[in-house]
Amino acid sequence: MDRIILLCMVSTCLSAVHTQKFLFSPKWGPIGYKEREEHGDGTAMDEIIKANEFQASRIIDGTTSLREGDIAVSAGRRNKVCFARSCLWSKSVDGHVYVAYRLSPEYSEMETKLIKKGMENIEEGTCVRFVPRTHQRDYIDIQPKSGCWSYLGARGGRQTVSLQSPDCLQVGVISHEFMHALGFVHEQSRFDRDNYVTIMWPSIWRDRLRNFEKFKTDNLDLPYDYGSIMHFGMYAYSQDGEPTIVPKNSKNIKLGQASTLSHIDKLKINRLYKCGTKDDY
């Protein structure tokens, strides 16, 4: 009898601990969420998840929310399908794609330098050029709002790219958000991704399963890019500390990229914008 009472007490205690964990869990973290120890191998997306899930709101304002963790989607506005070749920035007669930008005066000199480095990352080896806005109708408005996010592709007119300070001001994160603005989704959203990676559904936060959807992407005849700056890290949205994305065939492949675009990322830009593969970009 004593043993039964003791067992009951232990189970009551356990459920109390569980409740407490729930009450004190991070703002958007699921029950039992354990933050993984960082060893400096985090991807750009890992940093974005940290900034967006624990500090920023998922609802940017009343009508705009985030899809896949950091892609802004406006309700009520017919969202163009950007997975193919729509929503492109226009190409100049000189062969470059000029993306006009306005930078919030709230950024410090150091922060401005980092943002420009993020732009240079994309410009190097591609036909894209970021230019300060003068009169252009379409432009990106870079602001330190809450979280790191961008709309997908060119929407026409002014479009915000949010780079919260200091959480989102890392070169890889900045380049990742500009890649969304150029029209790219996350690499593991490719329709053929199941040939290359296994999604470990039971390890993903239950309310973030949708971040792992596949889309009808135009893969531009390029191979699956495990090392893309647009690839989620191996532990993205893990609720139990176990991997959520595992490369098929070889477990030694590193997923994602911390601070630079991969070679294939650059090819992607040049293919999407039909810029060829000129060496002089």
Ligand SMILES: [Zn+2]
């Ligand atoms: Zn993203």
